[in-house]
Amino acid sequence: xxxxxxxxxxxxxxxxxxxxxxxxxxxxxxxxxxxxxxxxxxxxxxxxxxxxxxxxxxxxxxxxxxxxxxxxxxxxxxxxxxxxxxxxxxxxxxxxxxxxxxxxxxxxxxxxxxxxxxxxxxxxxxxxxxxxxxxxxxxxxxxxxxxxxxxxxxxxxxxxxxxxxxxxxxxxxxxxxxxxxxxxxxxxxxxxxxxxxxxxxxxxxxxxxxxxxxxxxxxxxxxxxxxxxxxxxxxxxxxxxxxxxxxxxxxxxxxxxxx
Numbered sequence: 183x184x185x186x187x188x189x190x191x192x193x194x195x196x197x198x199x200x201x202x203x204x205x206x207x208x209x210x211x212x213x214x215x216x217x218x219x220x221x222x223x224x225x226x227x228x229x230x231x232x233x234x235x236x237x238x239x240x241x242x243x244x245x246x247x248x249x250x251x252x253x254x255x256x257x258x259x260x261x262x263x264x265x266x267x268x269x270x271x272x273x274x275x276x277x278x279x280x281x282x283x284x285x286x287x288x289x290x291x292x293x294x295x296x297x298x299x300x301x302x303x304x305x306x307x308x309x310x311x312x313x314x315x316x317x318x319x320x321x322x323x324x325x326x327x328x329x330x331x332x333x334x335x336x337x338x339x340x341x342x343x344x345x346x347x348x349x350x351x352x353x354x355x356x357x358x359x360x361x362x363x364x365x366x367x368x369x370x371x372x373x374x375x376x377x378x379x380x381x382x383x384x385x386x387x388x389x390x391x392x393x394x395x396x397x398x399x400x401x402x403x404x405x406x407x408x409x410x411x412x413x414x415x416x417x418x419x420x421x422x423x424x425x426x427x428x429x430x431x432x433x434x435x436x437x438x439x440x441x
Contacts, residue, residue: 185248189425189426191424193398194403196419197209200415203416207225207234208222209419210239211242212423218243219371220288223284223375223376225349251295251296254296255362258287258298259358262298262358284348284349287373288371296362297361303376304316305373307369308371308372312388316361317359320346366425372420373423375417377414377415377418381412381415402422
């Protein structure tokens with residue numbers, strides 16, 4: 183038995199190697215018919231980051247069709263934990279320190295969706311003209327900012343800006359963070375690697391999503407173009423998904439108050 187839903191989902195993914203890197207270590211998943219999307223960003227400077235990101239996307243794309251959101255999230259968590267161990271084993275076999283990747287994945291079922299993530303790839307919600315970052319970065323600068331030791335502006339230029347504190351494949355224990363929320367009619371969700379968020383301010387992201395008028399392919403393409411225009415110093419990947427309620431309205435309730 184699969185999820186019954188009153189929402190029609192449309193979505194699109196876009197990725198680019200950027201203007202500096204020689205290969206693209208990002209990977210995307212865009213499966214609106216199954217209600218699953220993801221972005222994985224292979225850890226820059228480490229061995230075969232593209233292998234790690236692809237392993238994550240392949241595992242998530244093989245998930246069974248769920249009967250409810252909780253089951254879907256449990257299955258996704260199990261799949262990511264299995265990839266975590268596989269990457270650790272592969273790193274040992276290749277005699278390298280780490281093969282890793284960030285991940286942010288969103289799963290939708292009925293009137294709810296959930297997100298699992300590790301690292302600094304992000305999930306945003308664009309609703310009624312307002313953009314909200316739903317995830318929080320697992321990074322050294324986010325720890326400092328949360329403690330009030332640096333400002334948000336200082337975080338952008340901090341020497342530890344690219345130092346993440348969680349990733350798939352980075353440690354034996356993978357600590358995935360979770361949030362769940364109610365879906366609303368017309369909600370647009372953006373999953374992205376830091377190649378977008380480091381180059382484009384939230385205001386710029388919101389402007390593109392507003393101008394898209396719900397066209398996910400347009401939004402994804404324009405966001406990547408904007409990241410490249412602003413420097414393109416990293417691989418950039420985005421997945422944009424939109425929910426259309428064909429059975430009535432819905433208001434969002436955050437079920438994880440810490441986000």
